[in-house]
Amino acid sequence: MAAGPRALLLPVLVLLPLAAAVYEDQVGKFDWRQQYVGKLKFASLEASQGSKKLVVATEENVVAALNSRSGEILWRHVDKGTPEGAVDAMLIHGQDAITVSNAGRILRSWETNIGGLNWETSLDTGSFQGAALVGLPEAVKYVAVLKKAALSLHYLSNGHQKWVEQLPESESTQYQLLYSRGTGVIHVVGIVPQSHLNVLTFNVEDGEITKQVRVAAPWLGALQGCCAVVGEAVLVCVDTAARSLHVCALDTEQDMRNIPLQSLELEFADDFQARILATQPSVTSASRTQFFLQLSPSHFSLLQYKQGLLSHLRDFQQAALVSFATTGEKTVAAVLTCRSELKPGSSDGLHAGSTLEDARRQDSLTCSNQTYNINLYLVETGQRLLDTTITFNLEQGGARPQQLYIQVFLKKDDSVGYRALVQTEDHMLMFLQQPGKVVWSREESLAEVVSLEMVDLPLTGAQAELEGEFGKKADGLLGMFLKRLSSQLILLQAWTAHLWKMFYDARKPRSQIKNEINIDNLARDEFNLQKMMVMVTASGKLFGIESSSGTILWKQYLRNVKPGSSFKLMVQRTTAHFPHPPQCTLLVKDKETKMSFLYVFNPIFGKRSQVAPPVLKRPILQTLLLPIMDQDYAKVLLLIDDEYKVTPFPATKNVLRQLEEIAHSIYFYLVDAEQGKLSGFRLKKDLSTEESWEVAIPTEVQRIVTVKGKRSNEHVHSQGRVMGDRSVLYKSLNPNLLAVVTESTDTHHERTFIGIYLMDGVTGRIIHSSVQKKAKGPVHMVHSENWVVYQYWNTKARRNEFTVLELYEGTEQYNATAFSSLDRPILPQVLQQSYIFPSAISAMEATITERGITSRHLLIGLPSGAILSLPKALLDPRRPEIPTEQSREENLIPYSPDVQIHAERFINYNQTISRMRGIYTAPSGLESTCLVVAYGLDIFQTRVYPSKQFDVLKDDYDYVLISSVLFGLVFATMITKRLAQVKLLNRAWR
C-alpha cells in the first residue's frame, strides 16, 4: 500500500533542488565552527614540562582534553545537557581520568591520550558525597566512592566493585569526607551538625569497619571548606566564631584539641566563614602538613601543623586565589595577588544598574588596574621562590580571576618552573607562562550564547567620506568642490591599494592568503555577506564576532549580571545612518530581584554609547521596538513596567510628539505563563495603557510554553499563491498574529495533549485553535509569512511529527491596500497537514532573505548535531493525496506522510554542533543568500542558498575561457574585415 505513493514520489523528490549540499572544495570556505567546553569544574594539569594536555570537566557536562600548547581541544566527550550528565568528581591517575557523573550513578574511566573510554560501571543510588583514589603503600589500585549511606570500592583497572559497605547512622550523619594515605585504611568523616563528628575507619582489603569514633564538635556546622586533613591523617577544622582551630588525629585521638589563633595574631574578617585548604600530593603518602587558612576574601595565611605544634609560616594579604602544586618532592604554593590594592567594588561608569551594584558591593573586590601577579612559595618555609613571578593583565572593566590551577615542573638546573591556568569570572581561560606570556586563552562563555543579533558592517572610510558629503550642511561652492576632490582622491588611493593587494596576493598560493580582519579594516563587502554578530552570553559577557571568519573583535563583560538573568537584545540604529554610530540596546533583567537595566552600546566597536539610558525604577515586563525614529534615526524602544506604564527610550520631544500622534495604533501583549494569562494593552496619549483584551488559559489543565510572533524584518514578496487554474489564493498575512503553544499538565501518555492557538495580538481574537491529543512536547515552532510549523512527540504512534498550518484569505482580498486587525470580518481559511519526521529536533528556524523572493527552507537542528535544510514546499498543506492535473500545474508534490532526512541536505556536512540550542538566520545583500548561525556548545556559521545562487556567477565560472573566446572573436572580426577589404581591392583591379 505504502509502496505505491512512494514510488510515485521518488522521481519528484529527486527533481527537487538539493541546495544545501556543498562541494568538497567549498568546505570551510563560507563556514566555520568553533568548539567550546564551558566553564571549568575540574581541571588537571600534568606535572611535567613536556606534557601537552590538560584534562578538564566542565559545568556543561563535558569531559575534554585541551592541548596546553595551543588551547585546542584534543578530544571532547559531551554528556547529556540535563543534570543527569553532570560531572560530580574527576580524579586523575596516571593516564586515566576517573569521572563520577549523573549524581554519583555512573563511574567512568577515560584514557586521556586519545579520549577513549576504558570502562564504565553504574553505581547504586544514593546521593553522591565524594570520591577519592585509594592507595596501598606500593600502588594506587582502587577508587572509593562515598554515598550518603554507603561506601564502595572499585578496581581502577576494570571498574569492578571490590566491596560495598553500609555506613552506620546514615540517616542522621552526613558523611562528606574521605581520606586515605596508603596505609591500608580509609577514613570516612561524617557530621551531625552542631553535635559531633563520626569518624569511621575501613579496612581496604575487606571493607570491615576497624574503628568507629565519635568526636564531640558542637560548634561545627558543616565539613566542606571548614575541615581538611593535613599531615598523617590529622583533621583540622576552623571555628570562625571562637577564632580557633580544632585538631584531631584520625588514627589515634578521640577528641579534638582546641588551638586558639589569637597567639598567631591572625585577624578574622567579619561575616566571613573561614576556610581551610590542604594538599595531598600523592594518595600513597601523607598530606602535607602545611595548609592555607582563608581569613577573609583576600587574606590567606599559610600555616603548618607538625607534631602537635601549629606554626605560622606566612601571611598573604591582597591575595585573590591560592593553590598548591607538587612536582617530585617539591610542593609549592601559588598565590595570585593584585598588583595594586584590592578595593571593594569600584563603581566605574560601566555599570548601569546602580541598584544591582549595591547588592554586589559587599562581596566584590576589584583590582583597580586589572594587573595580577602570581608568585610561588615553598610550602615548608613559606619562602618566595625567586624568578617565579608571572604578571598578567586582564582587560579593563574585566572580570576577576576565579580559579587557579598550577602546573609545576623542575627545570634542568633543578629550579622550579611553572605554568598557570586561570579562569576568570566571565569564563575566560588563560594559560600563562613565565614571565607573563599568555600562551593561549579561550572564551568559554561562548558555550552559553543566549541572544544573538547580526548587524551590518559600516562602510569603508572612503565610502563614509562620500556619504558624509551629503550628510553635512553645505559650506560654500568652493569648499564643497574641494571636499569632493579630496574624497575622490581618497577613493582613488583606496582603489590603487586594493589593486596592489590583489596583484600581490595573486602571486602567493591560495592557501597562504589570509585576510586578517581586525577592527580597523572592518568594512562592508559588496554584497553585505559579512556582518557583525553580537552575542550575549549567560555569564553577562558580550562579544562582537566577525561573521565570515569567526574572529572575536571585541568583548565586554557586564559585571553586575547575575547568573540566570534574562536578556533581550535590540538593534535601535543600524549602520545605514552614517554620521550616527549604530546602536544596540541590551535589556538585562535579574530573575530574583526582578530589577532590570539597559546597556546601550555600539555593536561594531563594542564601546558603551554616550546616550544615557533611562533609569528603570520598576521591573520591566516587556519591550517593544517601534518603527518610528527620533531625529537621530534611532528607533524608539518602549519599555513596559509592572504597573503597565510605558517608558520610551530615547525620550526626546520629537519622539514624544510622534508617539502622541500614533499612540492609538500601538498595542502590546503580555503573556504570563505562570498565571496562564494573555492580555493585550492599548497605548494612550499620556503613555499610560489600557487593557483591551484578556484570554485566560487555565493553568490546572495546560500551561503556555511558547509564544511566537512574526519577525519584524521579514518581507513577503508574493501576496498569494497561483493555483493550477491560474487564479490566486491570497495569503492571510496578519502581521499581528501570534502563535501560542500550550502543553497539558497531565503527562500520562493517554491523556497528554498540546494546544495551538493563533491569536490576533491587537484584538485578542482567536483565529484558530486546535488541540492535538496524545501529543507531548517539547514543541518547536516556526511562525513566518502565513504559516506555522510545529513539531511534537506523538505518544500514541511513538514518533515525532510535524504539523503545518497555513492561512489563506481566499481568492479575493478583503482590503488590498491596508491591513487592520480591527477590520477583519472574514476569518482566514486554515489548511493543515501533518508529517512523520524520523528524528527529534533540538532547534528550528526558517531562512530569511532580503526581499522574500527566494523560496523558504526550514533549518532543523537535529540532536545528532546536524542542521537539515528542509524545503518548505515539502511541508505544504496543499500537497494533494491524489495528484491531479491542476496540482501538477502548481508543482505540488503528492502527499506522503514521511519526511525523510537526506544527508546531502545537511548544511554543516560533518561539522556537527553539540547540544544545539538555537539557530539564527539573517538576510544578506544578495537575495539568494541567507546567513545562518547555529549555537549551542559550539558555534557554527554558514550561508545557505535555498533557491540556489541565481544572482551570482558560480565559483568555478570560467572567466578565462569566456574572455579569451570574446577577444578571439573580436580579433577574428578585425582580421577578416581587413582580408575582405584586400580581396575587394584585388578584384576591382582585375
Place this chain on the structure above:
Amino acid sequence: MAAAAALRSRRFKWSLDLGAAPGARPRGAAEGRGPLGFADRQLGEGGVHESDKILMEKRCWDVALAPLKQIPMNLFIMYMAGNTISIFPAMMVCMMGWRPLQALMSLSATLKALESSSRRALQGLVFLVGNGLGLALALYKCQAMGLLPTRPSDWLAFVTPPQRMEFTGGGLIL
C-alpha cells in the same frame, strides 16, 4: 510593307521582319531605329483577352483568400503543438502571430496588387478578415498556452503588501 509589319505586330506580341530593307524604318524617322525586339508601345493593354481577365480576377481572389486558407492548416498545427511551453510550439505561435501582422503591415502593397480587380473592396476586406482571424487564432493559442497576462495571477508579482495600520509587540513576561 510597313502596314504588313504593323498588322503582324498587332497580331503577335512581337515580331521580327528580317526581310525588311536595311534602310527602312518601321516607325517615324525621328525616333530612330530601336534594337531588335524593341517596341515603342506598351504591350498587353490591348492584347489581353477576356479569359485573361477572369484569370486576373482569380489571381486576386487567391491573394485575398490566402490568409483564410491558412487557417485550417494553422488549426492543425496548433492542435499538434499542444499547450506546453517549449521552443517549437513557441516558435510556431510566434510565426502564426507574426505572419498576419506582417501581412497587415504591408496591406497597402497588397491592395495595390489587387488594383486590377473589379471587386477590389471586397477582396481587400476578405484579406483583412482572413489576417484578423489568423491573428485572433494566434492570440487564442497564446491564451491557451497561458502567455497572455489576463488573470490576476499574472499581476500578482506587482501587488504591494497592504499597509500596516496597527503596531503590536510584546511576548512572554521577561
